Amino acid sequence: MPRTLIIAHHDGDRLNPSTSKCVSCALELGNEIDLAVFAEDPAAVAAEAATLTGVTRVLTSVQSDSGHRLAAVLAPQIAATAADYSHLLAPATTFGKDLMPRVAALLGVAQVSDLMAVVSPYTFKRPIYAGSVIVTVTAPSDQVVVATVRIASYPAAAGGGSAPIEPLEVTCELPTHTRYLGLEASAGDRPDLQSAARVVAGGRALASAENFELIYQLADRLGAGVGASRAAVDAGYVPNDTQIGQTGKIIAPELYFAIGISGAIQHLTGIKDAGTIVAINKDADAPIFEVADIGLVGDLFQVVPELEQALADG
Amino acid sequence: MKILVGIKRAIDYNVRVQLRPDGAGVVTDGVKMSINPFDEIALEEALRIREAGKAEEVVAVSIGPPDAQQQLRTALAMGADRAILVDTAESVQPLTAARILLKITEREQPGLVIVGKQAIDDDNGQTGQMLAALWGRPQATFASRVELGDGTMRVVREVDVGLETIEVDLPAVITADLRLNEPRFVKLPEIMKAKRKPLDVLALTELGVESGSQLQIDAHEPPAKRQRGVRVEDVPGLVAALKQRGLL
Ligand SMILES: Cc1cc2nc3c(=O)[nH]c(=O)nc-3n(C[C@H](O)[C@H](O)[C@H](O)COP(=O)(O)OP(=O)(O)OC[C@H]3O[C@@H](n4cnc5c(N)ncnc54)[C@H](O)[C@@H]3O)c2cc1C
Ligand SMILES: Nc1ncnc2c1ncn2[C@@H]1O[C@H](COP(=O)(O)O)[C@@H](O)[C@H]1O
Numbered sequence: 267m268p269r270t271l272i273i274a275h276h277d278g279d280r281l282n283p284s285t286s287k288c289v290s291c292a293l294e295l296g297n298e299i300d301l302a303v304f305a306e307d308p309a310a311v312a313a314e315a316a317t318l319t320g321v322t323r324v325l326t327s328v329q330s331d332s333g334h335r336l337a338a339v340l341a342p343q344i345a346a347t348a349a350d351y352s353h354l355l356a357p358a359t360t361f362g363k364d365l366m367p368r369v370a371a372l373l374g375v376a377q378v379s380d381l382m383a384v385v386s387p388y389t390f391k392r393p394i395y396a397g398s399v400i401v402t403v404t405a406p407s408d409q410v411v412v413a414t415v416r417i418a419s420y421p422a423a424a425g426g427g428s429a430p431i432e433p434l435e436v437t438c439e440l441p442t443h444t445r446y447l448g449l450e451a452s453a454g455d456r457p458d459l460q461s462a463a464r465v466v467a468g469g470r471a472l473a474s475a476e477n478f479e480l481i482y483q484l485a486d487r488l489g490a491g492v493g494a495s496r497a498a499v500d501a502g503y504v505p506n507d508t509q510i511g512q513t514g515k516i517i518a519p520e521l522y523f524a525i526g527i528s529g530a531i532q533h534l535t536g537i538k539d540a541g542t543i544v545a546i547n548k549d550a551d552a553p554i555f556e557v558a559d560i561g562l563v564g565d566l567f568q569v570v571p572e573l574e575q576a577l578a579d580g
Numbered sequence: 581m582k583i584l585v586g587i588k589r590a591i592d593y594n595v596r597v598q599l600r601p602d603g604a605g606v607v608t609d610g611v612k613m614s615i616n617p618f619d620e621i622a623l624e625e626a627l628r629i630r631e632a633g634k635a636e637e638v639v640a641v642s643i644g645p646p647d648a649q650q651q652l653r654t655a656l657a658m659g660a661d662r663a664i665l666v667d668t669a670e671s672v673q674p675l676t677a678a679r680i681l682l683k684i685t686e687r688e689q690p691g692l693v694i695v696g697k698q699a700i701d702d703d704n705g706q707t708g709q710m711l712a713a714l715w716g717r718p719q720a721t722f723a724s725r726v727e728l729g730d731g732t733m734r735v736v737r738e739v740d741v742g743l744e745t746i747e748v749d750l751p752a753v754i755t756a757d758l759r760l761n762e763p764r765f766v767k768l769p770e771i772m773k774a775k776r777k778p779l780d781v782l783a784l785t786e787l788g789v790e791s792g793s794q795l796q797i798d799a800h801e802p803p804a805k806r807q808r809g810v811r812v813e814d815v816p817g818l819v820a821a822l823k824q825r826g827l828l
Contacts, residue, residue, distance in 0.1 A: 277741070336746065337709065338718055360739040364721045367674065367709035376675050376794030379704045389798065394702050395597040399606060402798040443749040444718040447734070451742040460740065496758065506724065506738045506759055513618075513698065513758060515740065521827050532593070538806070542825055544818070559809035560821045572815045577828070 268352035268387065270297040272321075273304070273344060275361045276311040283461035284357030284415075289318050289423035291415045292355055294384035298322040300351075302434060304334045304343065312431045319427040325434035338444040341368035346438040348373055348410050352387070358414035358516070359460065370412040378403060378413040380516075392416070396512040397535030417460060418518035418539040452505045457491040459508070465519040465540075467493035467510055468503070471526025471547075471566060475503045480570045481525060487577045493517070495527045511536035526566045529554025546570070581635045581691035581750075583626040586681065586708075587655050587663075588616040589648040590701040603800050615651045618696025620658070622756040624763040625726060626694050627659045634728050637661045639688060643672055643680050649779060656774035657766040663777070668784040673702075673793050678710035683787040685715060690751060692733075697722050697755040708755035718748035722757040 270292045275282040285301070292299045300323045303312045308326035315324045333339040344365075348354060354369060356362030358380050370377040382400070383391040388411065389404045405411045459465060466488060468481040478498070485492045493515070494508040510517055512532040518539035525546045527533060534557055537543060545558035548565050555561045562569060591597060592612040600607055615623075626638045640655035642648040643666040652663035666680050685693060698705035712719035720726075720735035724743065727734045737744045738757045784791055812818045822828045 335744075337721070338712070341713060360722060360737075363705055364709065364719070367706035368713040368719065370706070371675060371678060371710035371713035374675075376673060377704070377706050378795065379706060393803065395591070395606065396700065396703065397803055398597040399599060400801050400803050402801075403795040404798055405795055441716075441718075443752075445747045447745040447747055449739070449742060449744045500758070505742070506757075507740060507742055509758075512700065512703065521822075531596070538803070542822075542827060543806075543809070544822070555811075556808065557806045559807075559825075560818060561809060561811045562814070562818050563811070564814075569815060573818065576815055576819050 268297045269350060270295055270299045270353040270355060271347065271351040272299060272301045273354070273356040273362070273365065274301055274311060274315055275357050275359055276303065276305065278305055279310055281311050281314045282357070282359065282361070283422060283458070284359050284417045285315065286318055286422040287417040287420040288355050288357050288415045289320050290420040291381065291384065292353070293320045293423070295353055295387050297352060300325055302327065302347070304329055304340055306331065306334065316429040316431055317425045317427050318429070319424040321427060321429040324429050324431045326431060327434040327436055332446045333440065335446050336444050337365040337368045338441050340365055341372055342438045342440065343436045344369045345372040346436050347434065351410060353411045353413070355413050355415055357417050359417070362414045366412055366414050373410060373412065375409045375412055376405060378405060378411065380416040381413045382416040382419040393535065396531050397538060398531060416516060418516045452507050456485060457489065459491045459493055459510070459515050459517055462491035462519050464488050464490035464521045465493050465517060466490045466523040466525065467495065467527060468498055468525045469495040469527030470497035470501065472498060472503055478503045480566070484523070484570055484574050487574055490521070491519070495533050524554050524558070525570060527554055528552050529557065582637045582639060582688060583629060583635050584685060584688055584690040584693045585619065585623045585626045585638060585640050585655070585660065586693070586695035587619045587623065587640045587642045587651055588696070588699045589613050589642060589644045589651045590616040590699055593617055593700055599800055599802055605800055613647070613650070615654055616696050616699045616701070618698060618700070618756050620763040621758065621760050622694040622696050622754070623655055623658055623660060624761045625754070625756060626692075628761065629692070629728060635691070639664065639690070641666065641681065641684055643668060643677055645669055652779055653774050654766060656777040656779070657770040658764060659770070661777065663779040665779065665781045666784055666787065667781050668791060670791060672791065673795060674704045674706035674710055675794050676789065676791060677707045678714055679789045680784070680787060681707070681711045682714045683789060685711070692751060692754065694754045694756060697757050708753050712753040715753070718752040719755070720746060720748055720752060721755040723754045724757050724759040726754060726760070
C-alpha cells in the first residue's frame with residue numbers, strides 16, 4: 267500500500283503554513299498521508315497538524331534537544347522511517363531544502379526539487395532555469411520518492427480534520443558533529459511572506475534603508491508582508507529573508523506590489539503565482555510590465571505616498 | 581588544510597534561456613556559458629580563507645564536458661591553486677555529482693568542501709547536502725558568514741525567518757548563499773598565470789561511479805504565460821482598478 271510521509275516544518279510551537287500546502291500536494295498522489303512532527307515537545311504542533319483534512323495520522327517523535335532543527339540530526343531518523351513509505355515530502359522552504367537532499371542521499375535515491383504538479387504518482391513537473399522551462403520527470407517506481415514541494419503551487423489544505431496522533435519510535439545513532447547555536451529572527455510582526463495574502467516589495471530604486479520606510483508604511487496600510495528584490499537586499503536596505511525570486515522566496519499572494527523593481531527573470535519566477543501583480547516603475551519599458559496585471563508608470567517617491575494617502579482616506 | 585570547491589559550468593545568468601524547437605532541452609549552441617554564480621561565491625570564500633592563512637590549497641573541481649576546462653581556467657585565474665575536471669559528456673544529476681565529489685574527497689582529503697547552494701540551470705539545490713550525507717559529515721547550507729575555529733567552524737545561515745547560527749566539526753560541507761561575499765574580478769595577468777597552473781582531467785570511469793540518471797526527463801515545456809494587464813495613468817486609476825478587482 268503506497269503511503270506518503272510529510273515532514274512537518276514548524277518552529278517548535280506552531281506549524282509552518284507550508285506544511286499544509288504539502289498536504290494538498292500529497293492528496294494528488296492519492297496515498298494515505300502520515301505527517302511526522304519531530305520536536306522537543308511535539309504536542310501543540312501535532313494538535314494543529316491533526317486538523318488538516320486529508321492527513322491519516324500524525325506521528326510525533328520527541329527529540330532530546332534543539333538538535334532536531336538540524337538536517338544532520340533529523341535526516342537519519344527520517345531515513346530510518348522511510349521503509350514504510352512510497353513518498354517522502356517536505357516543503358521547499360529553507361527547512362525542507364536543507365533536509366531532504368540529505369535524506370535522499372542516505373537512501374541512495376534522487377530528489378525531486380520544487381515539485382509543482384503531480385502528473386502521476388511517479389511523474390512530476392518542476393521548474394528549471396528560474397522557471398523559464400518546466401520539465402516533466404519520472405522517478406523509479408521501485409524506490410521511495412523524495413521531494414520538496416513548491417509551496418506557491420498549492421493551496422493550504424482545509425482544516426476541520428481530526429487525525430489520530432501516535433508516537434513514532436525511531437532508533438538510530440545521531441551525529442554530534444553539528445550543533446545548533448541559535449536563531450536571529452528578523453524583527454517585526456508583519457505577515458509571513460510565504461503565506462501572506464498581500465505583499466508589497468521594493469527594489470533598488472528605493473536607494474536607501476530609510477526610503478524603504480515608504481514600502482513599510484504602504485504594507486502596514488494594506489496589512490501586507492514586505493518583500494524585496496535581490497538588489498535591494500544586497501544593498502542592505504532590507505534583511506536577507508525578504509528576497510523574493512529564484513534564489514529567495516517563491517510566493518503566491520493574492521495581491522503583489524512590485525515597486526521600483528525592474529522584473530528580472532530571477533525575480534519574476536518568485537511571483538508567477540501571485541493573483542494580481544501591480545507594478546510601479548518610472549521606466550515604461552521595464553520587463554515587470556510584461557507580467558503586471560495593473561501597471562503604473564511613475565516616480566515611486568511621488569506615487570507611493572499618494573497611494574498611501576488615498577488608502578488612508580478610504 | 582585543503583579546500584575543495586565545486587565549479588559547475590552553466591548557461592550565463594544573463595542569457596534568456598530558449599527551449600529547443602524539438603522540445604528535447606534548451607538551446608546551448610552559441611550560448612554564453614559561465615561559472616554557476618554561487619560557485620564563484622564558493623570559490624571566493626575558499627580563497628579568502630586561504631589568504632587569511634587558514635588553508636594552504638584551494639582545488640577547483642568540475643564535473644562536465646571538456647569545455648568545462650574554460651570555467652576551471654577562470655577559477656584558476658581567480659586564484660585556485662589547481663583544478664580537476666571529471667570528464668563526462670552527459671549531464672550528471674545531483675546524486676551522481678555528489679558520488680563523484682565523494683570520490684574526489686576521498687582522494688584529496690580536504691578539510692572543507694564549498695559548493696554553491698544551487699546550480700542556476702537545473703535549480704536543484706541538492707549536491708552539497710548529498711555529499712555531506714554520503715561522506716557522513718556536517719553540512720552548513722545557505723551560508724552567509726563563515727568563521728573558522730580550531731577543528732570547528734561557525735556558520736551563519738540564511739533561513740526563511742532570519743539568520744541561524746550553527747557550529748560544525750571539520751571536515752564539513754558548506755553551500756554558499758548570495759551574501760557570503762562578493763567575488764573578485766579576474767585580472768589579465770592572472771589569466772596568463774592560470775594557463776600554467778595544473779588542471780587534471782579524469783575520466784568518469786576512472787572513479788568507478790555509475791553515471792546513469794536517477795530521474796528520467798520526459799519533457800520540456802514553456803511555463804504558463806501571464807496575461808498582459810492594464811495600464812493606469814495615476815493613483816486614482818490604480819485605486820479604481822484595485823477596487824474593481826475586489827482587492828480594496
Ligand atoms: C545567481 C543569481 C540569483 C538571483 N536571484 C535573485 C532573486 O532570487 N530575486 C531577485 O529579485 N533577483 C535575483 N537576482 C538578481 C536579478 O538578476 C536582478 O539583478 C535584480 O532582481 C534586480 O533588482 P531590482 O529590480 O531591484 O533592480 P534594477 O534592475 O536596478 O531595477 C530598478 C528599477 O527601478 C526603476 N526605478 C528607478 N527609480 C525609480 C523611481 N524613482 N520610481 C519608480 N521606479 C524607479 C528602474 O526603472 C528599474 O526598472 C539574481 C541574480 C543572480 C545572478
Ligand atoms: N557538475 C558539477 N560540477 C561541479 N560542481 C557541481 C556540479 N553539479 C553541482 N555542483 C556543485 O553543487 C552545487 C549545487 O548544485 P545543484 O545541487 O545541482 O543545485 C553547485 O553550485 C556546485 O557547486
